[in-house]
Amino acid sequence: xxxxxxxxxxxxxxxxxxxxxxxxxxxxxxxxxxxxxxxxxxxxxxxxxxxxxxxxxxxxxxxxxxxxxxxxxxxxxxxxxxxxxxxxxxxxxxxxxxxxxxxxxxxxxxxxxxxxxxxxxxxxxxxxxxxxxxxxxxxxxxxxxxxxxxxxxxxxxxxxxxxxxxxxxxxxxxxxxxxxxxxxxxxxxxxxxxxxxxxxxxxxxxxxxxxxxxxxxxxxxxxxxxxxxxxxxxxxxxxxxxxxxxxxxxxxxxxxxxxxxxxxxxxxxxxxxxxxxxxxxxxxxxxxxxxxxxxxxxxxxxxxxxxxxxxxxxxxxxxxxxxxxxxxxxxxxxxxxxxxxxxx
Numbered sequence: 001x002x003x004x005x006x007x008x009x010x011x012x013x014x015x016x017x018x019x020x021x022x023x024x025x026x027x028x029x030x031x032x033x034x035x036x037x038x039x040x041x042x043x044x045x046x047x048x049x050x051x052x053x054x055x056x057x058x059x060x061x062x063x064x065x066x067x068x069x070x071x072x073x074x075x076x077x078x079x080x081x082x083x084x085x086x087x088x089x090x091x092x093x094x095x096x097x098x099x100x101x102x103x104x105x106x107x108x109x110x111x112x113x114x115x116x117x118x119x120x121x122x123x124x125x126x127x128x129x130x131x132x133x134x135x136x137x138x139x140x141x142x143x144x145x146x147x148x149x150x151x152x153x154x155x156x157x158x159x160x161x162x163x164x165x166x167x168x169x170x171x172x173x174x175x176x177x178x179x180x181x182x183x184x185x186x187x188x189x190x191x192x193x194x195x196x197x198x199x200x201x202x203x204x205x206x207x208x209x210x211x212x213x214x215x216x217x218x219x220x221x222x223x224x225x226x227x228x229x230x231x232x233x234x235x236x237x238x239x240x241x242x243x244x245x246x247x248x249x250x251x252x253x254x255x256x257x258x259x260x261x262x263x264x265x266x267x268x269x270x271x272x273x274x275x276x277x278x279x280x281x282x283x284x285x286x287x288x289x290x291x292x293x294x295x296x297x298x299x300x301x302x303x304x305x306x307x308x309x310x311x312x313x314x315x316x317x318x319x320x321x322x323x324x325x326x327x328x329x330x331x332x333x334x335x336x337x338x339x340x341x342x343x344x
Contacts, residue, residue: 005171013169029304030144030151036311037152038159039189045156060156181322188318192311195278196231203230203270207240210262214255216247226263230270232307233294237267289313 020028041060044067049059155162167178204227211219222244229236241263248259276287293313297305 006174009169009171009174016169025301026304029301029308030147032308032312033144033304034148034151035155036189036193036308037148038155039152039186039193041152041156042159043190043193057157064153181319184322185315185318188314189311192314195275196310198278199270199275200227200230202274203227203237203266206266206269207262210266211244211259214248214258214262216244216251216255216259218247222247226266232303233310234298235303235306237263237270285310285314285317289317 041063044063045060046056047059048054048063048066049056052059052062054062163179163182166182167175170178204223207226208219208223211222216222222240225243226237226240229240232239241260244259244263245256248256290310290313294306294309297309297312
């Protein structure tokens with residue numbers, strides 16, 4: 001009877017997951033992003049708790065307080081400089097765009113391209129609905145971000161309640177194994193998050209230094225943009241490079257080419273050296289699996305799916321290894337080894 005209950009409980013859990021994937025995949029992505037926040041809050045809070053000898057929740061509260069104070073301090077100390085940087089950026093980018101426009105107008109193909117990119121052309125064919133959709137999507141994204149933060153906070157402060165609720169869906173005979181799998185899944189997400197933050201910091205610093213050496217203005221602001229957008233693979237670096245290239249064009253074609261070289265070099269270094277080394281150290285993820293998951297999630301769920309593709313791949317790999325491979329395939333292999341001497 002116990003094996004049947006075990007199989008039935010696992011089947012019901014799998015069916016619920018499939019139903020959610022079929023009818024509400026975006027909800028699952030928001031929940032998963034919230035769990036990443038929970039891992040972040042828990043990791044920082046537990047680290048402080050161990051160092052200071054205080055309770056876990058007190059450590060999380062102190063970690064959140066430090067984050068808030070750090071953001072406030074950065075806003076007060078760095079804000080004037082940052083505002084000045086981004087104000088200059090907002091002024092210089094249109095100027096650079098106008099410079100590019102004037103150069104394109106010198107060529108016949110450039111004039112045709114600009115005609116297709118005029119505001120009238122862009123606003124035609126129901127673009128008003130597209131603009132409204134963009135506003136709605138913006139507020140929806142902000143709302144989803146707030147939901148992610150609250151999910152992360154609630155799960156970080158009381159993870160046992162949610163673990164017990166998930167384990168309650170399983171047969172009692174697999175509770176211990178389920179607890180072990182959940183612990184390893186949590187460790188996988190924590191290791192990936194640390195690796196990602198390290199890679200983002202390196203990208204930001206290298207971009208800043210590269211643009212400063214090239215002589216592009218506003219290098220600190222551009223480096224910060226590159227670091228933040230590095231969280232979104234493939235698309236993020238391209239978006240981050242656009243304002244830098246436009247500023248480079250305002251300084252001359254040579255500077256623009258050097259800027260492209262900086263971003264290509266940093267992206268290549270991040271993709272083929274920094275991230276593989278860090279991910280290999282923290283999370284064992286085959287590069288082909290990373291690329292495939294990013295492609296699939298990006299096509300199915302857009303930017304949010306692309307941003308969460310790598311941690312989802314790491315989590316999926318851990319779950320497959322711990323549940324299907326070790327607890328099913330390897331167990332059968334061990335049983336066959338025991339039975340072979342008896343047949344002889």
